[in-house]
Amino acid sequence: MSQTSRGGDTAPPSTATALPTPKERRRLREALSLSEEQVAEVMGVTKATVKAWETGRSAPRGRKREAYVKLLRTGPEPSAAPEAPAASATPAPPASFEAGASAGKPTPAPSGNVRPKAAAKGAARPPKAPARPEERLRPAPKKQEAGPAPVSVPGSASVRGPEPEPGPEPEPSAVAVPGLTPEEAFDALYAHASPGLVHQAYLLTGRRALSREAVEHAFHHAWEHWPEVAVDADPVGWVRAAAYEYALSPWHRLRRAHKHPDAPPAEAGRRALLGALLALPAPYRRTVLLYDGLGLDLPETAAETEASTPAAANRLLYARTVIGERVPELADAEALRQRLGTLVAETPTATLPTARAVRGGSERRARRMTRAVVGATAVLICVTALTAATAPTRYVPEVAPGQTVNGVPVRGGPQKLGEEDVELRDMLRSRPNPGPERLVPAAG
Known part of the structure; x- marks a missing residue:
């Protein structure tokens, strides 16, 4: 498996269609107080599709991508927002979003439907500096604890935990370091x-x-x-x-x-x-x-x-x-x-x-799976061709054997002898002179 990474050869997406990372998409949706069902209704997709976008399994494309980025920036339109007050207006995204969109972690502007805590947290976050190439493979820094603070979660009790300080975020091409194969x-x-x-x-x-x-x-x-x-x-x-x-x-x-x-x-x-x-x-x-x-x-x-x-x-x-x-x-x-x-x-x-052994094992397993699939497909094709060649061209039903219906014997031949009939036949065959004695010829 020697395919090269496409991270360094592809031009970066434009700021207007730059998607945040999957974790940031979820955070932005929760900051806008929107549920997955509401986002799915606005985007015209299913709830499972929205969940796949937020877990990184898939990403929107084309016009849906632009609409999804706009939704995360400014929230839904006043006509499409559920239970949105008529006086609340959605302001235009600030310049900080445009600067952070290329890094994959845009910061939304506080709007009328953003919770105060989320808005304050987003406003206090400093701009992120791009990570150096040697730092891209390093793990995320440990959250700095400033004393236990409650983490408020909608619909559940408060969880005591540290309030993390913002740290350097990795770039989208985390391991696509120039010069590395x-x-x-x-x-x-x-x-x-x-x-x-x-x-x-x-x-x-x-x-x-x-x-x-x-x-x-x-x-x-x-x-x-x-x-x-x-x-x-x-x-x-x-x-x-x-x-x-x-x-x-x-x-x-x-x-x-x-x-x-x-x-x-x-x-x-x-x-x-x-x-x-x-x-x-x-x-x-x-x-x-x-x-x-x-x-x-x-x-x-x-x-x-x-x-x-x-x-x-x-x-x-x-x-x-x-x-x-x-x-x-x-x-x-x-x-x-x-x-x-x-x-x-x-x-x-x-x-x-x-x-190297792990890479070799992965490639060997891929080759075995490919050969197994090709072999199974070839066997299936051969069996199908053999069946098509040997199958009869027309169906000839078999003649069902005769059966006794309501005591009426079967036409076309004598019935099968029962046990009494067999005993009687054997007894008659075993006697040498079954007739009357007067009919037996006398010796001359």
Whole structure:
């Protein structure tokens, strides 16, 4: 697989049609107090399509792209906005949006239907500086905590968490560094992210072999879709999502090698925390690890887990409650955050195959799948051709055998002898002189 990345050869999109990143699309929609159903109604698409746009699985094109960018900039038109007051007017987007659109993270202007907190947060955010090429493969900086502050979520309770400070955002072409071949960029991403991802997958599953297998599978998948990963704004997040999905698949319970977790750690604190994590359902476990362990904010956690922001907040509250009941010293959210952050930041000790071996395994698997599909197609074609050649040209129905209907014997021959008939026939055949004695000829 030697295809080159298309991130550096394609001209950047114009400012008028520059799409924000998937996580920023979700944040802008929530800042405008719009639901997915309302956006789908305005755009003339389904709710599933809007969800796919916000998770990065697809992107609008053509006129829908322009309409979607305009909707995220200024909100819906007054006639199409649901329950919009007649006095509220939508102002034109400021120059800061035009400057940030090319970086993939536009900042909307505060309008009449924007919540005060979201408007203040957007106004206080400083302009983002473009990331240097050597910083593109580095992970996002850890959220700086300025004391626990409530994170308000519509329709759910407040979640105590740190108020993150704005940090440098990666450019859309996160791994498309000029001068690097796709193989070199993949090797750099693998060397940077794979050890930490193995450690995180172990915290989610409690199985070391499964965690290594999940990370290797995720990088196989990333190399197969490298043109998409190379231009992604967060390539580490792309691979992390694939590794988490594979590691938390319920089908691994049917495999004998991964049926039971590994032996717990010897340290009592680590053993108690790992047991509390494994006692949670998989979505709750993943949510608390992303939010409290990796330091993602609530919208990013919800987007990566493919859940709404209120659902992610409720999962986080429930996970903290369960962990606090099982480990009393971690009942405080700040203590849990510090413990999980320390646990995630530990130096991993997993031994992994080289990046070249992972790329070769991905290419071999792709070739095997291609050959299997071609072989199955050829067999199907041969079977179809053989069936068409040997099939009869017309249908001749078979003559059904005769049957007795209401005691009427079958025409065309004697009936089959029953048991009594057979006994009578054998008795008559066994007697030498069945007739009267007077008819038997006398010897002369």
